[in-house]
Amino acid sequence: LRKPRVVVLGAGYGGLITVTRLQKLIGVNEADITLVNKNDYHYETTWLHEASAGTLHHDKCRYEIKDIIDNSRVNFVKDTVVEIKKDEKKIVLAQGELEYDYLVISLGSNPETFGIKGLKEYAFGITNINSSRQLREHLEYQFATYNTEEHKQEDRLVIVVGGAGFTGIEFLGELANRVPELCREYDIDHKKVRIICVEAAPNALPGFDPELVEYAVNHLQRKGVEFKIGTAIKECTEDGIVVAKDDQMEEIKAGTVVWAAGVRGNSIVEEAGFENMRGRVKVKPDLRVEGHDEVFIIGDCALIINEEINRPFPPTAQIAMQQGETCAKNLAVLVRGQGEMEEFKPDIKGTVASLGESDAVGVVFGKKVVGTKASFMKKMIDNRALFMVGGPSLVLKKGKFKFF
Numbered sequence: 001l002r003k004p005r006v007v008v009l010g011a012g013y014g015g016l017i018t019v020t021r022l023q024k025l026i027g028v029n030e031a032d033i034t035l036v037n038k039n040d041y042h043y044e045t046t047w048l049h050e051a052s053a054g055t056l057h058h059d060k061c062r063y064e065i066k067d068i069i070d071n072s073r074v075n076f077v078k079d080t081v082v083e084i085k086k087d088e089k090k091i092v093l094a095q096g097e098l099e100y101d102y103l104v105i106s107l108g109s110n111p112e113t114f115g116i117k118g119l120k121e122y123a124f125g126i127t128n129i130n131s132s133r134q135l136r137e138h139l140e141y142q143f144a145t146y147n148t149e150e151h152k153q154e155d156r157l158v159i160v161v162g163g164a165g166f167t168g169i170e171f172l173g174e175l176a177n178r179v180p181e182l183c184r185e186y187d188i189d190h191k192k193v194r195i196i197c198v199e200a201a202p203n204a205l206p207g208f209d210p211e212l213v214e215y216a217v218n219h220l221q222r223k224g225v226e227f228k229i230g231t232a233i234k235e236c237t238e239d240g241i242v243v244a245k246d247d248q249m250e251e252i253k254a255g256t257v258v259w260a261a262g263v264r265g266n267s268i269v270e271e272a273g274f275e276n277m278r279g280r281v282k283v284k285p286d287l288r289v290e291g292h293d294e295v296f297i298i299g300d301c302a303l304i305i306n307e308e309i310n311r312p313f314p315p316t317a318q319i320a321m322q323q324g325e326t327c328a329k330n331l332a333v334l335v336r337g338q339g340e341m342e343e344f345k346p347d348i349k350g351t352v353a354s355l356g357e358s359d360a361v362g363v364v365f366g367k368k369v370v371g372t373k374a375s376f377m378k379k380m381i382d383n384r385a386l387f388m389v390g391g392p393s394l395v396l397k398k399g400k401f402k403f404f
């Protein structure tokens with residue numbers, strides 16, 4: 001009898017937790033496990049705002065997948081998933097094909113551009129190592145170029161951040177610390193630099209505790225960030241952006257536009273023909289897809305409803321990792337043909353948003369925290385994610401220990 005083939009797509013938070021748990025739960029003879037990922041490294045998506053601003057080197061945000069998985073049990077394939085043929089139980093890769101008996105889709109998200117003109121062409125994203133490295137280099141290039149030109153282009157030093165959600169706010173926190181460094185390095189008067197955050201909703205961090213939002217906004221304003229609230233980006237051009245507030249259009253010229261205004265599930269999931277909402281598929285309590293008992297979807301590609309408010313849970317690493325645990329247990333049940341499937345219940349411990357190296361805001365176990373205490377907690381959360389995947393040795397290698 002052939003061993004069941006388990007294929008896991010994506011080695012992000014959800015995928016890596018699934019594989020590291022599954023390799024312990026089942027024996028070598030019980031299933032073939034294959035993990036597919038675009039790169040031979042995993043990156044901490046939750047740290048990309050730091051790599052993008054240039055406050056943390058991108059190599060600190062990534063580690064080799066082969067150092068984490070049990071290579072005698074898991075077959076790692078470095079390749080790009082091109083298509084999921086769910087009815088044939090086949091995966092088309094850029095350089096081959098795979099067949100599966102059980103599939104886990106944990107391919108993360110894509111930026112949500114809402115079809116806004118010019119964003120894809122002219123705006124930078126905080127999406128992966130490549131995009132973060134490119135944004136960091138672009139920022140540095142603008143500063144380095146400024147003093148080389150006879151006719152100074154002041155717009156070079158205007159940086160627009162679209163969206164004051166958690167990604168936008170965390171990036172602004174890093175940027176506000178990075179800009180003074182860049183000014184010193186390239187002999188530029190700090191006053192020449194403008195950082196503008198454009199947010200469509202009536203306030204920053206919509207839905208978050210108002211007191212904490214005020215703390216975050218005040219902190220960033222003190223560091224020189226200008227907020228344009230209740231203002232929507234309508235278009236992005238080579239020279240900047242066009243925004244609208246109360247039907248009034250305005251053009252803002254900028255050398256750098258960063259789009260941090262939301263995500264949708266990986267387009268591969270939509271293209272596979274699963275019923276979805278903005279690329280996210282509503283999964284059953286055991287994390288499988290309705291009508292496809294052999295397919296699990298977890299992380300940013302999955303949609304689960306918070307019954308208390310009857311709205312989807314936001315896509316977070318916290319949930320992706322917890323889903324990975326349940327997914328591994330349920331795969332073990334299916335592979336063995338015995339045991340009971342577990343129902344996934346998110347256990348939200350809190351939310352902390354960093355505001356640069358030494359400040360943050362958050363709610364942890366129902367309590368509000370700000371300042372160095374919150375910043376310390378944020379680093380502990382970051383270290384915990386490393387610990388969950390790779391144990392103490394990964395924490396020692398990549399952990400954050402500079403607390404104050």
Ligand code: FAD
Nearest residue numbers: 010012013014038045046081108299300315316317318320
């Ligand atoms: P990911 O961790 O993004 O992993 C997806 C993987 O799939 C990647 O390895 C990618 O390379 C791979 N992949 C994608 N496409 C393909 C393909 N076609 N072929 C092969 N491989 C592919 N959440 C929190 O809970 N706390 C936070 O503090 C937090 N901070 C964040 C900060 C930033 C700047 C951002 C952008 C997000 C943050 N989030 C945070 C959200 C969190 O990062 C995501 O919810 C989480 O990464 C989702 O995990 P995932 O496993 O679904 O996908």
Ligand code: NAD
Nearest residue numbers: 163165166167198199200201232233261262314315352353
């Ligand atoms: P988001 O959807 O949470 O926020 C996007 C923001 O952009 C919203 O405030 C929205 O009103 C705004 N926006 C949308 N269209 C706009 C437009 N045309 N012009 C101006 N503003 C516009 O997205 P995100 O911040 O990328 O976060 C994605 C997910 O990752 C969320 O689930 C978030 O909770 C999670 N995350 C968590 C943390 C953390 O816990 N520290 C950090 C980053 C991200």
